[in-house]
Amino acid sequence: MRVSPIPLIAVLLLAPLAGCDDTTKPPPAGEAPKPPSPEPGPPKADDAPADGGAEQPASEPIPPSPDPAAQPADPPGPTSASFDHAPAGAIPPGQGPGYLDRTVWSPNMCWPLAEAGFPNSQVYGPGGGSGPAGHPNQCDSLNYSLPWHDTFCEARSRSNPLCAGSGTGHQGQDIRPATCKKNEHWAVAAEAGTITDIGTYTVTLVAKAAPHYTYRYLHMQMSTLAVKEGDQVARGQNLGKVSNDFGGTPTTIHLHFELRAGVSGMTTDGKPVTLHTFLPPYLSLAEAYQRKLNGQTCG
Amino acid sequence: MRDGRRWVTTAAVVAVIAGAALISKGEAQTPPGAPPFRFGIAAVVARPRITVEWQAAVGGLRQSANVGESLAANLDRAQVDATAVPILLPRDPKLTAGARLYSFGDYYTITANTAGGRVSLSGTTATVPLPAAKPLKVETGPEGLTVQRTVDGQLASFVRFGVLYTVEIRCDAPGDPRCHDDNYVLGLVGKTTAVVMGKAARQAAGLGG
Numbered sequence: 001m002r003v004s005p006i007p008l009i010a011v012l013l014l015a016p017l018a019g020c021d022d023t024t025k026p027p028p029a030g031e032a033p034k035p036p037s038p039e040p041g042p043p044k045a046d047d048a049p050a051d052g053g054a055e056q057p058a059s060e061p062i063p064p065s066p067d068p069a070a071q072p073a074d075p076p077g078p079t080s081a082s083f084d085h086a087p088a089g090a091i092p093p094g095q096g097p098g099y100l101d102r103t104v105w106s107p108n109m110c111w112p113l114a115e116a117g118f119p120n121s122q123v124y125g126p127g128g129g130s131g132p133a134g135h136p137n138q139c140d141s142l143n144y145s146l147p148w149h150d151t152f153c154e155a156r157s158r159s160n161p162l163c164a165g166s167g168t169g170h171q172g173q174d175i176r177p178a179t180c181k182k183n184e185h186w187a188v189a190a191e192a193g194t195i196t197d198i199g200t201y202t203v204t205l206v207a208k209a210a211p212h213y214t215y216r217y218l219h220m221q222m223s224t225l226a227v228k229e230g231d232q233v234a235r236g237q238n239l240g241k242v243s244n245d246f247g248g249t250p251t252t253i254h255l256h257f258e259l260r261a262g263v264s265g266m267t268t269d270g271k272p273v274t275l276h277t278f279l280p281p282y283l284s285l286a287e288a289y290q291r292k293l294n295g296q297t298c299g
Numbered sequence: 300m301r302d303g304r305r306w307v308t309t310a311a312v313v314a315v316i317a318g319a320a321l322i323s324k325g326e327a328q329t330p331p332g333a334p335p336f337r338f339g340i341a342a343v344v345a346r347p348r349i350t351v352e353w354q355a356a357v358g359g360l361r362q363s364a365n366v367g368e369s370l371a372a373n374l375d376r377a378q379v380d381a382t383a384v385p386i387l388l389p390r391d392p393k394l395t396a397g398a399r400l401y402s403f404g405d406y407y408t409i410t411a412n413t414a415g416g417r418v419s420l421s422g423t424t425a426t427v428p429l430p431a432a433k434p435l436k437v438e439t440g441p442e443g444l445t446v447q448r449t450v451d452g453q454l455a456s457f458v459r460f461g462v463l464y465t466v467e468i469r470c471d472a473p474g475d476p477r478c479h480d481d482n483y484v485l486g487l488v489g490k491t492t493a494v495v496m497g498k499a500a501r502q503a504a505g506l507g508g
Contacts (some may be wrong), residue, residue: 101433159437159447159454162429167436171450194401197410197417200471202451204419211425212406218450229410230399247451247473256450262463265429268436274426275437275445275456276465 081286083293085119085148088282095124096155097164104287105259105279106190106213110235110298111288112257113242114186115178119285120149122174122252138252139180152280161277171278172216172258173285177242182253183221185242188298189233190215190257190288198222198229201245205233211261214276218256219245236298257281351424353504356385356460359494367493370395374409378402380497384422384462388493394418404499416452416470416477420491422462444488446481453477453484466491 091098111117120143123130127138135142153160153169163169177185191207193215198204203217203225220240227239242255259281264274292298360367370388371379378400379386386407388395398411398420406423429435437445442457452469466487470478477483501507 099433101430103430105427158450161435161437161445161447162433163436165436194403196401196408197419197469199417199451199469202469206401206403206406206408208403210403210405211427212403212423230401247471249473262423262426262456262465263429264426266431266434267439268434270434271439273435273437273439273443273445274458274463275435275443275447276421276423276454276463277435277437277445277447277456279427 081290083148083290084146085286086150088150088280088286089153090150091154092124095121095130096169097153098150099153099162099164099169099280101162101280102283103280104283105261105281106284107287109190109213109215109284109288110188111285111292112187112190112215112217112255113175113177114188114238117178117185117255117289118144118146118148118176119151119173119282120176121151121154122254123154127252143176144180148282148286150280150282152278152282161275162280172218172256173281175242175255175257175285177253177255180253182243183224183241186226186238187217187220187240187242187255189235189237189239192235193233195227195229195231195233195239198225198227200247203227203239205239208232213279214258214260216256216258216260218258219243219251219254221245257285259284350461351384351503352461356462356494356496356500357504357506359385359460359492360496363492363494366390367495370493371495374398374400376497378407378497379495381499382407382422382497383499383503384424385460385500386495386497387420387422387459387464387491388495389420389466389487389491390493391487391490413468415472415475416468418487419465419467419469421465421467424462426463446484448478448481451478453481455481455484455488457488464491 088102089098089100122128125131125143126135126140127143151170151174152172153163156170157168158171159167160169160171161167179185189205191205191209191213193205193207196204196206201218201220201222203220205215205217207213207215217239219242221243222240222245225240226237227233233239242253244251244253259279260276261279262274262276263279264272267273367388370390370392371386373396379402381404382400382402383404384407386400394411394413398409400407400409405425406421408419408421411418411420437447439445442459444455444457447454449467449469452467454465454467456463456465458464466484468477468484468487496504496506
């Protein structure tokens with residue numbers, strides 16, 4: 001995560017000379033008609049996750065990371081979530097450092113799926129790039145059963161300042177939908193807010209309420225989204241259907257759910273720092289799902 | 300930070316070119332009295348707010364002269380006026396021409412299209428404290444500058460006028476070099492110096508509506 005000053009200096013010197021960015025106008029007002037959603041079905045051959053199913057290019061090595069963080073001697077209080085879920089930050093040895101944090105960063109958010117889901121690893125689960133031997137299929141029942149598993153700070157090559165060791169790791173929580181069928185299960189708004197960006201495989205929702213959490217949803221079926229940029233959405237409103245869209249790169253059928261915010265803290269070398277970065281969503285998801293199990297509606 | 304002298308040089312260049320008034324005190328704004336880390340699933344997240352350094356922001360506004368307003372000409376004026384923090388824009392008319400501003404008062408984000416991707420520019424005074432026992436593995440530069448590589452791009456943050464600003468590039472194609480290293484996003488940070496204030500920010504700065 002080195003920040004090189006050379007490009008910054010060069011651009012500062014050259015900036016007055018010329019703009020250097022091609023832009024296009026935003027799409028015209030009015031939503032273009034969308035094609036009907038294709039029939040859902042089981043994964044096809046082209047759904048095989050070349051990247052391990054978790055936004056990890058095969059060309060990039062994953063930095064070595066320490067073993068999981070030690071659990072505190074004084075164990076945390078019991079959670080209110082009664083369904084079977086592994087503790088936050090519990091990452092098996094060799095699969096990344098994890099992040100031991102019992103803070104429910106978004107205590108009022110909605111479970112981001114209309115139905116049940118199975119948070120677990122896309123890399124180390126069946127069908128993943130480093131999955132268990134003898135389980136090559138992403139639709140393996142092991143992937144669609146409890147317990148939940150935290151995947152924040154699972155080993156990856158991308159930045160995550162919260163992850164111990166190299167400062168890299170998974171930036172969100174991977175969630176398989178209720179069944180191993182793509183383009184069928186709705187992802188919904190975790191909070192009321194505005195859709196501020198739609199990419200080729202990402203949807204960004206900024207919450208109306210402070211501290212204005214940014215929720216990023218990856219791998220929905222982008223051709224049939226229920227929202228467009230600029231839409232104001234309510235809690236629980238349908239956004240899109242969980243799929244494996246990844247800009248042409250195959251991945252498993254899952255929702256990558258990201259929680260970001262402006263945070264303040266200290267660096268590992270003792271400096272105060274304020275930055276926009278990733279927060280672990282696992283316990284917020286657990287609380288939200290428990291509320292759903294308890295019959296609380298969202299929206 | 301691996302080479303402190305290089306950062307000192309960078310900071311000096313930034314100061315000379317952008318003007319000292321555009322540069323904050325170079326310290327990240329850490330809210331005082333952050334509560335200790337609480338175990339337990341029902342932990343409440345305290346939400347300290349950063350205090351805007353309005354005098355410095357007004358200095359930046361004056362240095363921007365009419366450039367900022369020109370760059371903001373195509374932004375939704377109601378959204379500009381609703382934004383209670385100084386808005387920073389890149390001195391790149393092509394990038395700002397079709398940009399869309401979404402304001403939440405103490406937070407704004409601007410989305411701009413670029414060929415093969417999109418750029419986001421955000422500013423906020425709303426932050427959450429991380430547990431003191433959980434230090435961040437990140438290098439910082441002038442104005443607390445940090446850069447992170449995301450799934451689809453590069454994310455830079457820095458603190459100016461006491462406000463946390465974010466500049467992000469997201470690429471459609473995995474092989475887009477703008478998202479592979481930090482050159483592009485740092486360049487964008489370097490030219491994001493034009494200050495715009497709508498009614499809410501002007502009132503807060505004591506400039507009237």
